[in-house]
Amino acid sequence: MKKAAFCLMAMVLLLSLCACVGKGPGAPQVDITQTPDVSAPQTTPPDAESPEYPFGSPSPAEHPNETTPAGPDKAGRLGFQGGNIGAGGLVCDGGDGYIYYRSESDRWRLYKARPDGSEKTKLSDAAPDCINVLDGWVYYLNYRDGFSIWKVRTDGTGETKLADGYCGNLYVAESGMYFDMRDENNAPSVYRADLDGGNMTLLYPKAWMKYYYGGKVYVYTSQLIALDIATGEEKAVAPTYIHNVTVDESGIYYWAVNEGEYRQVDLDGTNARVLVKGGDYFNYCDGVLYYTGIGENKNGPCHIVYKLNLDSNEKTVLLEEANEFFDQNGMWLGVTFRQLQESAETIDPALFEQSEEGQIFKGLNESVWYVLACGEHLYMRAALRESLVQKGRLDCIARLDGGVVIWD
Numbered sequence: 389m390k391k392a393a394f395c396l397m398a399m400v401l402l403l404s405l406c407a408c409v410g411k412g413p414g415a416p417q418v419d420i421t422q423t424p425d426v427s428a429p430q431t432t433p434p435d436a437e438s439p440e441y442p443f444g445s446p447s448p449a450e451h452p453n454e455t456t457p458a459g460p461d462k463a464g465r466l467g468f469q470g471g472n473i474g475a476g477g478l479v480c481d482g483g484d485g486y487i488y489y490r491s492e493s494d495r496w497r498l499y500k501a502r503p504d505g506s507e508k509t510k511l512s513d514a515a516p517d518c519i520n521v522l523d524g525w526v527y528y529l530n531y532r533d534g535f536s537i538w539k540v541r542t543d544g545t546g547e548t549k550l551a552d553g554y555c556g557n558l559y560v561a562e563s564g565m566y567f568d569m570r571d572e573n574n575a576p577s578v579y580r581a582d583l584d585g586g587n588m589t590l591l592y593p594k595a596w597m598k599y600y601y602g603g604k605v606y607v608y609t610s611q612l613i614a615l616d617i618a619t620g621e622e623k624a625v626a627p628t629y630i631h632n633v634t635v636d637e638s639g640i641y642y643w644a645v646n647e648g649e650y651r652q653v654d655l656d657g658t659n660a661r662v663l664v665k666g667g668d669y670f671n672y673c674d675g676v677l678y679y680t681g682i683g684e685n686k687n688g689p690c691h692i693v694y695k696l697n698l699d700s701n702e703k704t705v706l707l708e709e710a711n712e713f714f715d716q717n718g719m720w721l722g723v724t725f726r727q728l729q730e731s732a733e734t735i736d737p738a739l740f741e742q743s744e745e746g747q748i749f750k751g752l753n754e755s756v757w758y759v760l761a762c763g764e765h766l767y768m769r770a771a772l773r774e775s776l777v778q779k780g781r782l783d784c785i786a787r788l789d790g791g792v793v794i795w796d
Contacts, residue, residue, distance in 0.1 A: 464562030470673025688726030713751030
C-alpha cells in the first residue's frame with residue numbers, strides 16, 4: 389500500500405467536516421458538463437487492469453435463477469430500491485436471497501453474497517456502478533469499459549455489453565433502461581433503451597437522469613423536471629440545484645444542495661417541506677431517511693450516520709465515526725481531531741512530514757459514505773479502522789443493521 393494513501397492534510401479533514409452543513413446561498417450553480425456528485429472514500433480503483441469480456445447475446449428465453457424484483461412500481465417492476473442508485477448503486481438486493489455488490493476485498497469486481505456475508509461468489513471482473521438486479525440479470529455501468537452498460541446473469545454467465553459510451557445514473561425497470569450518456573462535448577442527455585440494449589431513444593437533451601418512477605423520468609437541467617414518457621408532458625417539480633432524488637407514491641424527495649436542506653414535495657411539485665436541515669449523503673427509502681450529520685464528543689467534531697423514520701420522527705444512530713487518528717496498522721496515535729484543529733503545535737513532530745504543500749500529518753482517519761438499503765439490511769461503503777485491523781485495508785463495506793460489522 390502506497391505511503392501517500394496514509395497521508396492526510398489537516399485542512400482536508402476540516403473541509404470534509406464542514407461539507408456536511410450544506411452549501412450556502414452564494415454557492416455556484418452546477419455546470420451541465422460537470423457531474424453533480426460527491427466524493428467517495430476512494431475515487432480510483434485498486435488496480436488499473438482492463439479484463440477481457442465475453443461478447444454474444446444470450447437468448448432472452450434462457451433465464452436461469454430468476455429473481456424477485458427489487459421493488460414494485462406503477463409502470464412495472466424495478467431493479468433498484470429507494471435512492472440507492474443516486475447514492476452510487478454499489479450494493480443491490482437481488483430479491484433472491486443474495487446481495488449484489490462491488491467488492492472492496494477484490495479490486496472492485498462484481499460479486500454476490502448472502503446478507504450475512506457468506507457464499508461470496510465472483511460474477512464478473514468488471515468494476516460495476518449503479519447496480520440493478522431484475523429477472524435473473526444484473527445490470528451495471530462498467531468502470532473498466534468507460535462506463536458503458538453491461539449485464540450478466542445472476543449465476544455469472546452470459547455477460548453482455550448493452551450500450552457503449554460514457555453512461556451514468558442507470559435505472560432499470562420492467563419497461564426498459566433509463567440513463568444519461570455524455571456526448572463529445574461531455575454534456576449529458578437522458579435516454580431509454582430496451583433491456584437488451586435495443587431501441588435506444590433520446591428522452592431529454594442536455595440533462596442528467598435523476599430517477600425513474602411510475603412511467604416518468606426525473607431529469608435535472610437547472611431544476612428537477614418530471615417527464616411523462618408516454619405523453620411527453622413535462623413539469624418542473626423542484627426549481628433548485630438538487631441531488632439524491634427518490635420518488636415513491638408519497639412524493640418526491642431530494643437534497644436542495646445550495647440551501648443545505650433535504651426536502652419532500654408532492655408528486656405535482658407542490659407543498660414543499662423541509663425534512664432535515666444540514667447533513668450529507670442522503671438516501672430515502674420506504675419511509676426512512678439515511679444520512680450523515682455532524683456531532684461532537686470529547687475528541688472534537690465527528691460524522692454520525694443516522695436512520696430517521698419519517699412517520700414517527702424516531703432517529704437512530706447507526707455509526708459514529710472515530711475522531712481520533714491511527715497508523716497504518718490501526719494503532720491509535722493519541723491525536724484527536726480537536727488537537728489537530730486547535731493545537732497542532734503540541735503534536736509529536738515525527739507525525740508530520742514536509743512536502744511542497746507544507747506540513748502533512750501522517751495519521752489515518754475514518755470516513756463514511758452513503759447507507760444503501762437492501763430489503764431489511766443496511767450496507768455502507770466506508771473507510772474504517774476496524775477493517776484495517778481485521779482485513780489489513782481501510783476501505784470496506786460495512787453492514788449496519790444490528791451493529792457495525794465489516795462485511796467485505
